Every structure is written in C-alpha cells, then in structure tokens.
Amino acid sequence: MFNLNYPTWSEIMQEYEVFIKGSFGDRESFPMIRPETPTFLGLPLVKTPEELVGTDAVIIAAPYVATSTEKYAGVDRSEWLAAPQRVRQQSIRYQSGYIQDFDIDVFEHIKVVDYADAEIPADAMNSQSPDDILKAQAAVE
Numbered sequence: 242m243f244n245l246n247y248p249t250w251s252e253i254m255q256e257y258e259v260f261i262k263g264s265f266g267d268r269e270s271f272p273m274i275r276p277e278t279p280t281f282l283g284l285p286l287v288k289t290p291e292e293l294v295g296t297d298a299v300i301i302a303a304p305y306v307a308t309s310t311e312k313y314a315g316v317d318r319s320e321w322l323a324a325p326q327r328v329r330q331q332s333i334r335y336q337s338g339y340i341q342d343f344d345i346d347v348f349e350h351i352k353v354v355d356y357a358d359a360e361i362p363a364d365a366m367n368s369q370s371p372d373d374i375l376k377a378q379a380a381v382e
Contacts, residue, residue: 247323250277253330271333272355278326280355283336287354297351302329303359325358 248256271283280286281300287293302325306313313321338348347353 247320247327250330253333257333271336274329274355274357277330279329279333281329282332282338284353284355287356293354293356295352296354298353300353300355301359302357303361307361329355 272280272286274280274286281302284300287296287299293299304322305324306318306321308318308321311318337346338353339346
C-alpha cells in the first residue's frame with residue numbers, strides 16, 4: 242500500500258492563487274472557521290442558533306469514520322478525522338452555487354450557511370452503539 246500526502250493549506254492556497262484566482266476570479270477573502278479551515282464554498286459562517294433564523298440549509302461537518310482503533314481500513318484515524326477540514330479546504334475552489342446543467346445559481350434562491358463542526362461526543366468515537374450514535378446525532382440537531 243502507498244501513502245498519499247494531502248497538500249498543506251499553504252500549498253492549497255498557492256494553487257488557488259495561480260489557477261483558481263487567475264482563471265475564474267475570486268472574492269477578496271472567504272470566512273474562516275479557524276486557521277487553515279475556510280467555510281464550505283466560502284459560505285457565511287454562523288456561530289449561534291439565533292443566526293440560523295431565516296436560513297434554508299445549514300452545513301455542519303462531522304468526521305466520516307468513527308473508530309476506537311488507531312487505523313480504520315488501513316488509514317490512520319487522524320486522516321479520517323481531518324475529512325471535514327479537507328472538504329472545506331477543497332471547496333473554496335467553487336465559490337458559487339452555479340449548476341451549469343440547469344443554468345442556475347442555487348444561492349440566488351436559497352440561503353445557505355456554515356455552522357462549523359458538529360460537537361461529537363467522545364463516546365461516539367470509541368463506541369458506535371445505538372445509544373452513542375443517537376447522542377452524536379442529537380449534537381447536530
């Protein structure tokens with residue numbers, strides 16, 4: 242098996258500056274959840290339930306895999322846990338809701354925001370019992 246190396250944030254931004262910005266234009270900046278983690282698609286960041294009023298859809302991230310072992314399917318646990326950050330990092334390449342097949346920008350019709358990461362209880366990472374899964378689900382409601 243071979244190791245894949247995910248690009249660093251500075252490498253992603255260098256590519257962004259050279260390719261995306263040069264080819265498609267860009268915004269001056271995009272909201273950041275924390276250093277090296279932009280919001281999904283550069284959408285507005287909201288931090289409180291009150292800010293959700295009037296939104297049509299909300300992006301909330303959660304890890305793809307929960308495991309109590311150091312590896313899952315041969316991949317380090319830390320790599321799985323980094324998935325929400327990496328999806329957001331890659332999404333800044335697409336700073337619109339434009340769907341070419343329908344010639345529509347969905348963000349002109351619905352309000353979508355990024356509510357950062359779900360608070361996943363530690364128990365849910367170590368035990369995927371039905372009760373722990375329900376606790377994790379409740380954390381994003």
